[in-house]
Amino acid sequence: MRPSGRATDALRSVSLEPGAARHAEGSCLIRMGVTEVLCTASVESRVPPFLRGQGQGWVTAEYGMLPRATHTRGDREAARGKQSGRTQEIQRLIGRSLRAVTDLKAMGEMSVTLDCDVLTADGGTRCASITGAWVALHLAFEHCRKQNIMSVNPLRDQVAAISCGIFEGTPVLDLDYAEDSKADADTNFVLTGTGGIVEVQATAEGAPFTEDALTALMRLAQKGTAELFAAQRVAIGG
Amino acid sequence: MRPSGRATDALRSVSLEPGAARHAEGSCLIRMGVTEVLCTASVESRVPPFLRGQGQGWVTAEYGMLPRATHTRGDREAARGKQSGRTQEIQRLIGRSLRAVTDLKAMGEMSVTLDCDVLTADGGTRCASITGAWVALHLAFEHCRKQNIMSVNPLRDQVAAISCGIFEGTPVLDLDYAEDSKADADTNFVLTGTGGIVEVQATAEGAPFTEDALTALMRLAQKGTAELFAAQRVAIGG
């Protein structure tokens, strides 16, 4: 029995609220159970120096957590004067995941920055960020299309992410914080709407795990992301 | 006529949502028109080094703005590696304002950190932070009282803040962003429920202003904070 009482292959309740941030070109407030992440997409008509003059765009991400998003208050990174290694690792992952389904050439020399800010944390914030950021990015690209800044929406596919783990010997889907802190393996799968793998991050916590376990976790992730893709399509009104 | 169409002495619509942050000992999501600030109060059973062993508590504040809280995206302070002068000035003001109505002795050797994070900005974020933080702090102290960590609630009075300005020659209450960017004087009043002054910050934008103007702005602030005090009392269930 999982602490959450969920079936091994059950997601937490998922909610994707498009347009949650008034000023952004695209935005989405994603809730996975208690976890709550505000994703905004900000469009700028220029690209980073290393891409100038190459006729293509860029998509990047920043990630943050409000100090009291967690059970006990964490340091404010702005006050401490630097982003932790964990923060940087996560924001690099979000950026890579979104770029994997974006036709950068079709963007022209534009960039989009995805800000994923965790309002409440209860496990799975990096995965929720990716899933929500896709909606924000889609809406921002639609905004650009309507403004005739882009002629097509450069997104080629959906992308969503989910964490899985081995809890007391059993592979389970979508770990919440209580489960995550006791799981033997912590894996994050970033998959596309057409079944492709964008990223797999599988880490043993405690004992190493087997290839069979990895395969079982992959199955769960495929089931979970299928439900997330459906929710994304609803959110973008598709 | 104000850009907002409001009467010169009219607040924007005010909403104070207590308990908006699941993990914090006290919290309040305050909305002043479009401006939206999440205020959380985090209790710790220790004080900063300079107060150790003195049998009193401490209240401090940190302030931040999500990068896309604004019309165009601002830098993330955590990524830039430091807090701006403006951020530091605001968080010092919030901390001072709350301490002015707190009986630090009655807290015992406890501290409370108030995190005020702006989710959407449309002018008046520092004032909204103070007004909302008071609710969060009150709820956190009540929490401590129920846990028998404190025997009384150390708040001695209410505190709230409001900005006023001179718009096209006329003193007006509660500037939104469109009004603020064109106002000739920018003032912030931090007042107590019993009519005391905690802080006045009055700055000429462009031409210096007169003492009469300052008095008129004070009148507006007194009217505005009276409404905020009423809203605070409702929010704490009083």
Next chain:
Amino acid sequence: MRPSGRATDALRSVSLEPGAARHAEGSCLIRMGVTEVLCTASVESRVPPFLRGQGQGWVTAEYGMLPRATHTRGDREAARGKQSGRTQEIQRLIGRSLRAVTDLKAMGEMSVTLDCDVLTADGGTRCASITGAWVALHLAFEHCRKQNIMSVNPLRDQVAAISCGIFEGTPVLDLDYAEDSKADADTNFVLTGTGGIVEVQATAEGAPFTEDALTALMRLAQKGTAELFAAQRVAIGG
């Protein structure tokens, strides 16, 4: 009785020494009692990026304190690697105050940086900085006029600042350190030679104060700055 033995409306002895810094285009060493601040004005023929091509100038300020300006040695901010929130707040105030009396258009695309470095601190350093910086700025503008870099002196008015406070229930003018550390309200008034208000910063220390008290402090500030304006005129040889 004040610790300083002064009448409630008496300034400390004031001395403004123009030209105290050999290399600067304008400079003034201001002494207010024991407090001693070296103010220099440095002219550059360019403006910050956000003003380029707009045909106007800029005036900005930086503030610092020698480590042993104080009774006990403070950290050197350069060694610690950042300026404190207090330092940033003060230098922003000095810059705003001087800009309020400067015709930035009349400067052309030039900037002036006012460096206010406290050699000895005994209360009132931010106010002394503003009063002294005005002299330095005036001299620098005169230098530019003599060099035909500017056709008129862009200063439209004088500006000076003074702190007032409530000491044992009585409003008093120009707090020194011993008085400041025991005062119930700490206020700084930045006023112009023609009676305008540029900035009021009034902060309760301990108990909130009343509107009447604020008015009484304003009266003292008006008296005090009148004397400072006279001293400034002597210093610039006017």
Next chain:
Amino acid sequence: MRPSGRATDALRSVSLEPGAARHAEGSCLIRMGVTEVLCTASVESRVPPFLRGQGQGWVTAEYGMLPRATHTRGDREAARGKQSGRTQEIQRLIGRSLRAVTDLKAMGEMSVTLDCDVLTADGGTRCASITGAWVALHLAFEHCRKQNIMSVNPLRDQVAAISCGIFEGTPVLDLDYAEDSKADADTNFVLTGTGGIVEVQATAEGAPFTEDALTALMRLAQKGTAELFAAQRVAIGG
């Protein structure tokens, strides 16, 4: 045909030179083709604050690259004043990988820091760091055992890492820089001597990849690490 001319399942020439750093308790200079990483293990008789008094040890890692380890000179991180996100991500991975095969309880309250410094880079530096660091760690633990600081060597298993990728549609083992920069998928496998998975990091470069491809890459990694485990055993004289 791979640019390197190697068979799809062939490692580069591997060399593990134990004791390469004179002062360290354990060290290993690992060469994988042109890539060259100096791994040192430094033992200290204390643990980080979060582990104090818990009767267990800690293993951590730091990673760096000499500025001219690469084809064109990179910035020196010490001069730039911070470690990049990539550096932090890699050193966190190295630390996790080594801890996964270490019995931290058996260490007592000791820590080991593994420094992995890249002298020459030609792809696969993070994997080479893990493989070399294991040898350095083993030697450091043996040193502690001989000094009677530890009664047993706390390593429970071997750990090694290898990168694989999809090059022009074909899964290949141990990418060098020329291959890596053109590969469609970039994967790193951290495996144990007894067949367990410690970490899988699989990232699509360009198009997403399939689950079959991931399985094929896993097979290559298992073959490659088997050879690395043999080389490690020789290096520790076992």
Next chain:
Amino acid sequence: MRPSGRATDALRSVSLEPGAARHAEGSCLIRMGVTEVLCTASVESRVPPFLRGQGQGWVTAEYGMLPRATHTRGDREAARGKQSGRTQEIQRLIGRSLRAVTDLKAMGEMSVTLDCDVLTADGGTRCASITGAWVALHLAFEHCRKQNIMSVNPLRDQVAAISCGIFEGTPVLDLDYAEDSKADADTNFVLTGTGGIVEVQATAEGAPFTEDALTALMRLAQKGTAELFAAQRVAIGG
């Protein structure tokens, strides 16, 4: 002919004003021609961590320059967020020089920090700092002796410093800025009152120089410091 018109072996006019900083335990404002450095000595009854419990004291130094001490304004190091390499090099030199003539054991577990802040720069600021800091340190030690914090003055000898250089082929004493910027060799000599060498820093600017030149510069330095030692003795009232 030197730009300054001085004889090759002539110092600039030297002035040492003891007690120039009101709050410091010891202080000295040194002027060498136009160059002006305020040196303060701050006593603390503790030592840095690496010396705790060893029954000896410590003397250290910090160096800074007001932004407009120079002909054109330099960046404020506190605002830039770090001390330059030059600053660090100089403050390390000052600290070493003073420690060379201090009996650290005789201090007990006390430390003295010497702050040398350049008010006006015209060449030779590091040498002036050392010469002035010796006076400040002597006065601080006398203060401690009078307070019965120390039983003897721990200074065993005088120390002073002077720069010499080769100007148009001729060795000259005490370079000012105009001379220094054209000199072929830039040397700093730190010598003791009893003829010992504490530090020699000789650097070729442009062409290397000969051993004979170094000897000639040493002669000049011996003559120059003899005069400085006399001035120091007057300053301490000896």
Next chain:
Amino acid sequence: MRPSGRATDALRSVSLEPGAARHAEGSCLIRMGVTEVLCTASVESRVPPFLRGQGQGWVTAEYGMLPRATHTRGDREAARGKQSGRTQEIQRLIGRSLRAVTDLKAMGEMSVTLDCDVLTADGGTRCASITGAWVALHLAFEHCRKQNIMSVNPLRDQVAAISCGIFEGTPVLDLDYAEDSKADADTNFVLTGTGGIVEVQATAEGAPFTEDALTALMRLAQKGTAELFAAQRVAIGG
């Protein structure tokens, strides 16, 4: 008797390995006894901003030490977020020393960065860096000449450096760490192949030293560098 058993005027065994870094335009691994420094020269076809458009080149240096180059592990400067004063002092010295024998005009608008990274430290790392960097620089310039980027090799002379000290009253050449930590004077001489002095840094450790001692140390340095010059000529194949 020296701890090393060497004659007072004997260098440690010297080895200069040209081309030790595969990717650099010039490189040299220098060993002085146990001390081991990898020196690389990186050529770029641009100069720092302050030299642009002046038709001359620039040579600069950076210095670092692997954390476990030393007997006990030191902090990694990249992790601590800044370079120590010692590091900056050394890298400034290396840059100055190499520029002293380079015809910057003959370089054209090119720069060379010398990275000197200490792999093993046993005293004398700054001197070894200079001696080895000269070889790396020579090889980089030869590379530029062969590529027709430069028409002549801009090096006008050799430069090498050696430390000397007074050990138990006797001047000795080329201190290793054990000797250095007990020496009464620590001196570094940077000399040219034609007998010129580029830099002398002589520092008393403990008691001041005499001019005679300095002369004796200079003699030793001249003998030692003569041997280093011969080794450099062999290393560049001359």
